[in-house]
Amino acid sequence: MDEADALTVFAALSQETRLRIVRLLVTAGPDGLPAGAIGAAMDGASSSRMAFHLGHLERAGLIRSRREGRSILYSAVYPTLSNLIAFLMRDCCDGHPEVCAPAVAALSCTCNASNEDAHAGRRL
């Protein structure tokens, strides 16, 4: 993820309705939810309002859609969130571990996968 991508994603997440949609879909899992159910969860937002925000999020790569019968199901694109977090950490971690360390430590879950140095606590 480069700076331009990050800007797009930050803009997508800087609006209350959109941030709530993303959080809802992240917790909803890979199957996602139909647009109508998402709208109902957003204080019963109108369909045009939902289309505006869902389209915005989809263009930013944070969610994707698929039709199923009459409904259109939206689901979170997890790698985009991962990449955003990695982007935020990138400039800090080298030289400024005080940014990454608390964030990582705040997780009850900890780093494991594909990281041989995890147990060494080497640099961060």
Add this chain to the structure above:
Amino acid sequence: MDEADALTVFAALSQETRLRIVRLLVTAGPDGLPAGAIGAAMDGASSSRMAFHLGHLERAGLIRSRREGRSILYSAVYPTLSNLIAFLMRDCCDGHPEVCAPAVAALSCTCNASNEDAHAGRRL
């Protein structure tokens, strides 16, 4: 960091000049840089333009300022970035480790501080 704080920070980071300022100040370290130097690094942005964006970032809690002689030095507030990263991970990690794991793994530096489970690779 709650949702309202996160929205403010996302909005602050969703503008090219401001994102570049934050990245510059994060790498510049705790001493920070004078407003003029930051403006010079932003394609020679005008003082009013810089004041607008620096004020925006300061209100969002991403940077802070202190006067030193004729200059005003701006520096990154690292905990705000940490908290934002933790906020992004919060809804994902429980149940959707596929978000946090790649982000953490992407770091060449790894978690150590105040995390006894780091070597176990227990949940994430």
Add this chain to the structure above:
DNA sequence: TCAATATATCAAGATGTGTTGAGATATAGA
């Protein structure tokens, strides 16, 4: 105190964003 430097404030204009309401499109079932 005066001039120079560094930065902030203010008003105005251009542009971007979010909401609404009306209408269009697509799917499913009678």
Add this chain to the structure above:
DNA sequence: TCTATATCTCAACACATCTTGATATATTGA
């Protein structure tokens, strides 16, 4: 095919954001 359901598209408006240029404030040194 007709109707109902689910969602999208479009135009218009209100509001927010960003930039610019002019001006004000604060600090330093002569």
